[in-house]
Amino acid sequence: MPHINARRWTRRITAQILTLGLAVVGLAAVGGQEQSAPLSTEPAAVSTNQIGVTPPPxxxxxxxxxxxxxxxxxxxxxxxxxxxxxxxxxxxxxxxxxxxxxxxxxxxxxxxxxxxxxxxxxxxxxxxxxxxxxxxxxxxxxxxxxxxxxxxxxxxxxxxxxxxxxxxxxxxxxxxxxxxxxxxxxxxxxxxxxxxxxxxxxxxxxxxxxxxxxxxxxxxxxxxxxxxxxxxxxxxxxxxxxxxxxxxxxxxxxxxxxxxxxxxxxxxxxxxxxxxxxxxxxxxxxxxxxxxxxxxxxxxxxxxxxxxxxxxxxxxxxxxxxxxxxxxxxxxxxxxQDPRGLQGVKVAEDTRGLQVYGKVLSGTGKRAVMLFNRTGTAANITVRWADLGLTSASATVRNAWTRTDVGSFTTGYTTSVPANDAVLLTVSGTEATGSTFEDTTTATTPTFTGVTAASAGTKLVDITYANGGTTARKATIQVNGQYSYRMAFPPTGSATTYRTVSVLAHLAKGANTVKFAPVSGSTAPDIDALRVQGIPGTDGTALVGGASGRCVDIDKNTYVNGTQAQIWDCSGGRNETFQHTSRGELVVYGNKCLDVPTSGTNGTKVAIWDCTNGTNQKWTVNSNGTITNNLTGLCLDASNGATANGTKLILWTCNGQSNQKWTLT
The missing domain is CATH 3.20.20.70 (Aldolase class I)
Structure with missing residues (x-):
């Protein structure tokens, strides 16, 4: 048996023995993976040693x-x-x-x-x-x-x-x-x-x-x-x-x-x-x-x-x-060019057009932040550490353009941003806690079940793996029923040397399944553990239909204005995660609002559009489970009472039927 599989069998047996004493040691086993198990008798497999990936050209x-x-x-x-x-x-x-x-x-x-x-x-x-x-x-x-x-x-x-x-x-x-x-x-x-x-x-x-x-x-x-x-x-x-x-x-x-x-x-x-x-x-x-x-x-x-x-x-x-x-x-x-290779995401827009973006950088507690004023008037914009996945403890702020230190601040930082301009910062703070999930099977490309999230949103996922080869190896990652993506895993030096690469994954509230699979023609890396941490500023809710049990969905992750919303099997995807803002909007992707024409009547399609702050893009979530459009007073409705995947959403006179009832999860 190859050495790496022997190691995996050892861990599996160890985990099974430990599981017998869960009530004593307090270890939580989730779907075949161990969650946050810092026991000295268990082989350490959750690495914090990040590896750099190929930067953008x-x-x-x-x-x-x-x-x-x-x-x-x-x-x-x-x-x-x-x-x-x-x-x-x-x-x-x-x-x-x-x-x-x-x-x-x-x-x-x-x-x-x-x-x-x-x-x-x-x-x-x-x-x-x-x-x-x-x-x-x-x-x-x-x-x-x-x-x-x-x-x-x-x-x-x-x-x-x-x-x-x-x-x-x-x-x-x-x-x-x-x-x-x-x-x-x-x-x-x-x-x-x-x-x-x-x-x-x-x-x-x-x-x-x-x-x-x-x-x-x-x-x-x-x-x-x-x-x-x-x-x-x-x-x-x-x-x-x-x-x-x-x-x-x-x-x-x-x-x-x-x-x-x-x-x-x-x-x-x-x-x-x-x-x-x-x-x-x-x-x-x-x-x-x-x-x-x-x-x-x-x-x-x-x-x-x-x-x-x-x-x-x-x-x-x-x-x-x-x-x-x-x-x-x-x-x-x-x-x-940060070696972690991730993208910035929008984490706040307290006032329409005043936006905050955060990018997870390599290291611990490191973020880049862009305060972006898309309006025609200078305004103060605040970044909150909690929105970035940091604790509220003191964090140091540096201005990237002036290349000067701004100071240390608890909770967050506020500054004035000129009209149609941005302030670009780096922030060094304290990383919030996360959850770890360890593979206990013999698979090099395992499936992790029971990967829990307290809320729907974009999460930072660090993947512990080993690649003893001399070139990057490939595997796919898929969360729930979302699209499957190929990933590259650079060499780690040996088959028993573990490093991490990172992804931003969209998780549903509650239990999620994160599945890895080999890529044809490529030797698979040995994937061993996940660490999952929230980026709370991206959190939102799924809108689950009362009749269908399916989620409000934007087909195939499209961004095109005028794309009609539909219902589809819930997967926790970004195209199914909405933020109900203080302005009454239902925002998907961070910048597209659920929208109806200003003359909406029965049968009018509900679609996505660039957010404009218009009343036709504002919605009231009612205690009886209906969602009414603030301009028309009509209800968000799954057309013809249908419950199948792909059923389009329209406006209709509120009638109390289950195809007009929605649960925000």
């Missing part, structure tokens, strides 16, 4: 400044400037060629043929040059037959045939042989051909693995289907990063707050971002015409608290010292 991309007008001179100039400006030393390593590098030719064997007037020596020569500067090289393609330059030509004519469909493995092998390290795969051709996003990008991921088996090189995969196929549900572990929204800036468009805010909001998919896989809100606009210093800092604050990729889009060779200093502020970059 940092670098430069050509599109926002040069569009299709790129050649070897442009790329060499920008690579040189990344080094000479100090940006490379600050972490900006990738030099990414976007659309326009290839004008669509292939030879008789289907191989890409480039214009050597634009690229002397071909693409390998430019990749070699980038590498010679100590940088990494990125390239661009499309999932369809034709790329975006065909459908939306900018500074060069339309370029037919510049997509990779029909040549997935061939092109990926080509990119790898040229020496590229990263590929962005756009969706203009895919959309025009009505390809399926999930199936297509998973096919590309498989082709990338096959190409790597031939060449011995690997490519970072950047999926760019603009969030249209809800990639946060399926992309982790297939892609390394995936776009969650449309472009933050179109050709010849002036940078603006509306798209910046939209892309930030839509990138907040916390369960998907973990262990080196990242939601991508798009390239940076810092330093572009129309961007002030204040707006540049705000932009960096938003992307950093979200833990997003930082791909500068300005002309690095001509940027001002002010722009360079904003892009290279070490404390802001440290928040983005």
């Amino acid at each position: 940092m670098g430069w991309a050509s599109w926002n400044s040069f569009f299709s007008s790129i050649d070897h001179n442009v790329i060499k100039q920008q690579a040189d400037a990344l080094v000479s400006s100090g940006m490379a030393a600050a972490g900006y390593k990738y030099v990414n060629l976007d659309d326009g590098w290839w004008q669509g030719q292939r030879d008789a064997n289907g191989n890409i043929v480039v214009d050597e007037n634009l690229w002397p020596g071909g693409m390998k020569a430019i990749a070699d040059y980038i590498h010679s500067k100590g940088l990494k090289a990125g390239i661009y393609t499309d999932a369809g037959k034709d790329g975006c330059g065909y459908y939306f030509p900018t500074t060069r004519p339309a370029t037919p045939g510049s997509g990779m469909e029909g040549h997935y493995q061939q092109d990926l092998e080509t990119f790898q042989r040229w020496g590229f390290d990263y590929v962005k795969i756009d969706w203009c051709g895919g959309r025009a051909e009505k390809l399926n996003q999930e199936a297509t990008y998973k096919q590309i991921a498989a082709a990338n693995e096959a190409a790597s088996a031939v060449t011995g090189r690997k490519l970072v995969l950047s999926f760019c289907e603009w969030g249209t196929g809800l990639p946060w549900n399926w992309a982790p572990g297939y892609g390394d990063l995936w776009r969650t929204s449309d472009d933050v800036l179109f050709f010849r468009e002036t940078p603006g707050l509306t798209k910046m805010y939209r892309n930030f909001d839509q990138a907040l998919q916390p369960a998907a971002q973990h262990t080196g896989y990242y939601n991508d809100p798009d390239m940076l606009m810092v330093g572009l015409n129309g961007m002030t210093a204040q707006r540049n800092r705000l932009h960096m604050s938003l992307w950093s608290i979200a833990g997003g990729p930082l791909l500068a889009g300005n002309n690095v060779a001509t940027m001002t010292t002010e722009t360079r200093d904003i892009l290279t502020n070490p404390e802001v970059l440290a928040i983005d």
Whole structure:
């Protein structure tokens, strides 16, 4: 028997012996897992030694400044400037060629043929040059037959045939042989051909693995289907990063707050971002015409608290010292690049438009905090330590932009934030208590039942595991009936050396099941224990139907305004967790309100919409179990009294029937 299984059998026997004396020693066994069992006779398996994961990519991309007008001179100039400006030393390593590098030719064997007037020596020569500067090289393609330059030509004519469909493995092998390290795969051709996003990008991921088996090189995969196929549900572990929204800036468009805010909001998919896989809100606009210093800092604050990729889009060779200093502020970059690899989440909005975001950082009791004023007037904003998962004990506060200590504060911290601006902080406090659940089976990828939560919401889950190999191993994680996500588990040094990686998981109130499973083609890590801690500012309630016993649900975690609410089996997902605010709103995802049109009548659909503080988005939870809309006075109703999954929610005259009764759990 392998040593690791022998260890597991030893623990299982030990746990069974201990269970016989529960009344004496006070150990609580939950669903085959032990909860908070600090007995000296039990082998220690709950590690507190965190391991760093691959951080979000940092670098430069050509599109926002040069569009299709790129050649070897442009790329060499920008690579040189990344080094000479100090940006490379600050972490900006990738030099990414976007659309326009290839004008669509292939030879008789289907191989890409480039214009050597634009690229002397071909693409390998430019990749070699980038590498010679100590940088990494990125390239661009499309999932369809034709790329975006065909459908939306900018500074060069339309370029037919510049997509990779029909040549997935061939092109990926080509990119790898040229020496590229990263590929962005756009969706203009895919959309025009009505390809399926999930199936297509998973096919590309498989082709990338096959190409790597031939060449011995690997490519970072950047999926760019603009969030249209809800990639946060399926992309982790297939892609390394995936776009969650449309472009933050179109050709010849002036940078603006509306798209910046939209892309930030839509990138907040916390369960998907973990262990080196990242939601991508798009390239940076810092330093572009129309961007002030204040707006540049705000932009960096938003992307950093979200833990997003930082791909500068300005002309690095001509940027001002002010722009360079904003892009290279070490404390802001440290928040983005934190080795725990998690995303910030909204933890408070006491007044509409005055928001608090918290990001769990590596170490103990460490948080990044963004106080975000989305209104047109300066205002005080307060962060409470309890909302972040810290105790109310004194915590030290530091301003990341000024790089100065603010002081020590108990309970929380309040400061004034200018209109349409943010204050970015780091906080060092005392971690709140959590619960531990230890596997007592022989499975390397176990199922933990009875993982209890006092309230529905987003929880910090530290996973203790061992990986005695030399490369990251993969396994999937699934909470209740939610989507299953691939995770990466870096090497820990030996099969008996335990470390932790972290995820943000959405748990229901009460008992939850957290299931791990092996990934085909990958050796599984040895997963041994969970530590679960609340982030109370994310807590909410499920709305459970009296007739159906099912939860109010937003289908497939979609963010699209106008998506009609429905009922579905309760799973504790973020799409089923609502905050009933002091303003009377029912808020899901932190920023979408249950909404009805201002002229709502019987049969009007109840949908999600950006929160506006309107009366049509305010609801009264009544003592008889009904929920009435404050504008119309009508009841939240499961249409036609149906109880099946997918039944849509509407407004209807209150009649006391069970399809209009809801329990907030």
